[in-house]
Amino acid sequence: MKRPSRRQFLIGGSAVGGGLLLGYGLLSPERREVAGSIIGGEGAQLTTWVRIHPDNTVTFYVPHGEMGQGVHTALPMMAAEEMEADWDLVRMEQAPATPTFANGPLGKGYLTNGGGVPSALNGAANFATYKLAELMNLQITGGSTAVRFTGQFGMRVTGAAAKEMLIKAAAEKWGVAEEECTARLSHVLHEASGRKATFGELAELAAEFSPSANPVLKNKKDYTIVGTAKQRFDIPAKVTGESMYxxxxxxxxxxxxxxxxxxxxxxxxxxxxxxxxxxxxxxxxxxxxxxxxxxxxxxxxxxxxxxxxxxxxxxxxGNGHVSSDSIFAQFDKALAENDGEEDVEKGEGAEALGSAKTVVEADYRVPFLAHATMEPxxxxxxxxxxxxxxxxxxxxxxxxxxxxxxxxxxxxxxxxxxxxxxxxxxxxxxxxxxxxxxxxxxxxxxxxxxxxxxWSREDDMQHDYYRPAVSARMSAGFDEEGNLTTWVNRYIRKDEPAEASHIPYAVANQSIRYVESEVHIPYGPWRSVAHTQHTFFNESFADELAHAAGKDPYQFRRDLLKDQPRHLAVLDLAAKKANWGGPLPEGHARGIAVQESFQTIVAEVVEVSLDENGRPRVHNVTAAVDCGEVINTDTARAQVESGIIYGLTAALYGEITVENGAVVEENFPDYEMVRLANTPKMDVHFIESGAKLGGLGEPGTPPVAPALANALFSLTGQRIRSLPLKNHEFSRSNRLAQAAD
Amino acid sequence: MISLQVNGEWRELDVEPEMPLLWALRDELGLTGTKFGCGIAACGACTVQVDGVAQRSCVLLVGAVDGASVRTVENLGTADNLSPLQAAWIKHQVPQCGYCQSGMLMAADALLSENPNPSDADIDAAMTNICRCGTYQRVRAAIHDAAKAKA
Missing domain, CATH: 3.30.365.10 (Aldehyde oxidase/xanthine dehydrogenase, molybdopterin binding domain)
Known part of the structure; x- marks a missing residue:
């Protein structure tokens, strides 16, 4: 990779109005060269920037937008940790929207983590034509990518490289060996002689050195910033009304x-x-x-x-005749007439249903959803x-x-x-x-x-880019011994992430295929994207299969996850923390679901009852989360809580209806939200497995709908195969009658 | 001319009396801390206090509050001099995107003036604002904390 010159640093420094910019960016290199270096083994493409000021404060430029996910704090934490910066001296600014600050690490993340299309880009219909080099110019906040890509491949390396340069500067200044110098709390120290200098004092000299592309990263056991709860930079202005939207x-x-x-x-x-x-x-x-x-x-x-x-x-x-009913009828027809394109085929695939002792079949569907951000x-x-x-x-x-x-x-x-x-x-x-x-x-x-x-709220609700309505036809087969041997799914619309429709369970024969069926309702990525629909389908159906097999839904999943230690660990932790199988108040029941999304695995247990009007009342949601490593512990918890409420709102109320080609819902009265009074107690537990860093903005959302629907089955005997729950009537009488038999 | 006392200062407004207070505050007086969310009093993002009572300013006509005292989030406390409620909000790291929080804070502040030690049920009844980020659990904890701090 091309090394930046001293001149580039100075240009960078003066461009931002003094101070010293450390770091190295891709200042208009040949795109081909850039793309080559992404795939190549050498280092990270750093486009995140560190600026050290004479007063010893340090500013990190974050190439992501803040929307409440805490990225403006978590990313500086990762850089400051490696840099050995004193957290009290750390500042943050959002990087400008220019290619200089574009998100190389994001591109690298996509390419090195299984590749594929970034789901945040879905809807950009021309994605297929995106070339590798163009990925380098992304500056996207989405796909739960900030920490796991920009943080991991950008911020950490930037911080570590900056530290090495500061140490080199101190060593040269004092005429001592680099190895004898250490950095700590925004100072470089030379213990033998007791000399000490601030980063601010060393910064100008440090910029004379070329940053290493492969600086040594800290050992996790030495972390003092990452893995703690730091207050978010953006919060004070959000309680005084000063924050500018x-x-x-x-x-x-x-x-x-x-x-x-x-x-x-x-x-x-x-x-x-x-x-x-x-x-x-x-x-x-x-x-x-x-x-x-x-x-x-x-x-x-x-x-x-x-x-x-x-x-x-x-x-x-020409769309005036389209309605939600006509769209679902179109989906049913498409699924009936077409066996679809291959997503997953394993073993004997769908053929194996023919030799199954028992076959279970169920059709599922979910409606369109609007995002309904609070700021129209x-x-x-x-x-x-x-x-x-x-x-x-x-x-x-x-x-x-x-x-x-x-x-x-x-x-x-x-x-x-x-x-x-x-x-x-x-x-x-x-x-x-x-x-x-x-x-x-x-x-x-x-x-x-x-x-x-x-826009008015009505504009916002009726002219969104919607979470797609999707249908799926599921079937499964058990052998003579009652083992689940076959899993078949035919669903509408291949969406991102590609693996959202896959199952973690050890089932020998699998056939998962999709059928495209165009609609005129515009598509948009919606928190957790395809996981929102597929987790509801798969984890509800898995629950059906557990009951069909006469097994406890938690144990049933455990048996099928023997080769998935991380899934098993979160499932066990959620079950344990929720006291799965333990006593419950009269009229309460629990349900469970697990899903991996954005490299994070989340299991959730939901406890539900019916209120005096027969409506579901969610009391507790217990979540166990393995995102590999937690950066800001409090923000991490907040993100999972937020994901749960977002998913719960969708499960209970979320439905965008199409009539005469237009969206019917207008505002919050007909697109209702969970509010404080019906917020469950949420209890979030993390497992630091040390696995590759996973995202946190989205993974809390997918499991909550199936966990709730599964709890309602346990409570009422009614299997919910379409959302939202507001469209269903619930009664415990069936279940009570069954229990009495 | 409509006269309002806004955050302790008398302001004259040459606007139609049927203009909602929200837009008079935001577009005419430049007080953008008060947010537009739904326009029909369904979400609470625009909550301000009128003569000490929490009101949804998107449906409150400015002509109806002529002569009244209006308090917005800008008057709750400053970064250097936070109110106990704001301090509790920071301690519990309540806001995520933060857009609904001005309204949340003004509703919570009005609740605490009326009821210095609210129960969970009191909070449920008073805090009907929508937060799309789902910060409700922390809103509840912060209100309880602020109540203790004030006691």
Whole structure:
């Protein structure tokens, strides 16, 4: 790999306004060379940066957006640990959305961890054409990648390299051997002579040395920062109201836009009469786009009020006949008519069902889901003198830059992204989901003034990129001795991650195949992506099989996981902590599920009862998590808690319905959320197995729906094969009658 | 002209009386700590205190609060001088994305003024705000903690 020159450091240093930049980046090397070095054995491609200031503080530049997952703190923890920085002297800034800070380690992570398409990129329909080299220019926050890729391959190495350079500097300054110097708490020490210098004092000299591409990383037993609970950098501003989200931006001369969107997805604007709207107080312009009509005014509310004064006719783009029912009927037909493409084939595959003693069959399905981030989509754009500035909370700074450039008719270099805090992401602010960005750019371009477009909640819910609705036909076979020998699954739509539909269980014959069935509802990655649907299918069906075999669902899984020690360990820990099999209050029951996602394995036990209206009431969720290693212990716990609530909301209430080609649900009253009063007690336990670092933003979500459905089966005898649970009536009478028999 | 006392200061607003307080605060007065979430009082992100009572400012018309005292998250405490509630929020590391937290804090602050030692059931009833990151368990713990700190 090309070594950066001294000159590059100085350029870097002056570019950020003084101080000293340590680290090494990919300052426009040949892309081919870059790609070659990713695959090659040599070191990491570092694009994360360390800046040491004369006052001995150190700033880490984090190439990911903060959406509450704590990445702005966890990544500096990893770098500071290796650097031996004093945590009290550590600062953080989000790296700008330019290729210099792009996320090489993310690309490397994808390539070295089984490869495949980053699920965060799903929806970018052109992914198949992504070349290796282009991966180097990713700047994506998604796929639970920040810690396991950027942290592991970038931040740790950056910190360690910086430490080595500081030690070299001290050794040269004092005329002693490097080996006699040690770094500790942002100082380099020479014990023999008692000499001591701050990182700040050594920084300028340190930059004379080339950073090593393969610096020695610390032994885990020597960690003092990683594996502790550090308070997040972003939290103080979030309790004083000072934290700036995209929606809070105010640019001089800025106008405010609201939009009336084409109701039927894929439809268009046919005719607009804006006379009345233009006459309303504060209204400056009406802009007609392909997918909506925007009113631009001097206040968000005035813009929104004037939308009601517009007379607009829309077309339905030929989708006006589509409904959720027609979509599921289309899926059923597709599954009936087509045996699909191979996902997994093992042993005799589906043929083995023919020789099975007992066959169990079940059809499952889940609906579309919206992300419903608390901060509705918004984007602020200024186009002036051939330059475009975009203020936005985004999971993909560079991708946003490219989208804005295209919409503005400018080159990428003429666009500057100003990344702001995200009021929730969950995949909605990721690549391939840019409708609000394109709208804002086009409005600002036409109006000729800076414009902030703010979507209403209704816009946000009805014009999302949705977790897909999916159906699956499951079947399984048992042999004469009651052993599970065959697992068959035919499902709609191959999604990412590729392994989401696979099972960890030792089943000799497996046939998992998929059928594509196009719908007009746009797709988006939704927290844990394909794991949300497949974990519900697989872990509910596994539970059915346990009951069919007359076995305890926990023991049934244990027996099939003998060769999966990490799965077994989390399953055992969750069962133990939840007191599986132990006494419960009258009318309560437990269910269990386990899933590996993003290299993290999570088992969850849910305890449920029915309230006086027969609705499920979740009391406890016990989670056991093996993510290899925990960086920030408190944030890690918070992420799993968050994933559980997100999954629980979807399981209980989540359903986006399509009627006449459009989304029916409008706002929170018809897209309900778990709230404080129905939040279960959550108890999260970690196993530090030392396995490869796993993600934490998403893996808490998948197991909760099947664990809850399995608990409800245990309680009521009713097997739930479709979500959400709000569509089902529950009664314990069946179960009580069975018990009485 | 509408006159409001906002965070202790009298402000004049030349706006339509039917403009919701939320947009007067955010777009006219530049107080963006109060958030827009749903526009129909369903989520609580826009919660402020009007004469000490927690109210959802997205449906509260500014004409209806003419002459009233409005308190927003900006008045709860500063980074250098946090209120006990904010300190508890930091101690429990409550916020994730943080977007709903201004509303959560204003609702919790109003709850504690009215009921200095709320039970779990009191918290359930008062704290109906939506948090998409699911910080509820920590919200509850932080409110109990702040109540103890104030006692």
């Amino acid at each position: 995209g929606i809070d931006v105010k640019v001089p001369g800025m106008l405010y836009a609201a939009i009336k969107q084409v109701p039927v997805i894929g439809g268009s604007v046919a005719r607009v009469n804006d006379t009345e709207a233009l006459a309303a107080r504060g209204v400056r312009a009406v802009v007609t786009l392909e997918d909506g009509v925007a009113v631009v005014a001097d206040n968000t509310w005035r813009a929104k009020q004037a939308l009601d004064l517009l007379e607009v006719e829309f077309t339905d783009g 989509m918004n984007c602020t754009v200024r186009i002036e003198n051939g330059k475009c500035d975009v203020w936005i909370g985004t999971q993909d700074g560079l991708g946003t830059r490219a989208v804005a450039a295209q919409a503005a008719g400018l080159s990428d270099d003429d666009v500057t992204i100003h990344p702001l805090m995200m009021g929730g992401g969950f995949g909605r602010r990721s690549p391939g989901s840019p409708n609000h960005i394109i709208q804002a750019v086009k409005i600002a371009k036409e109006v000729g003034a800076p414009v902030k477009l703010t």
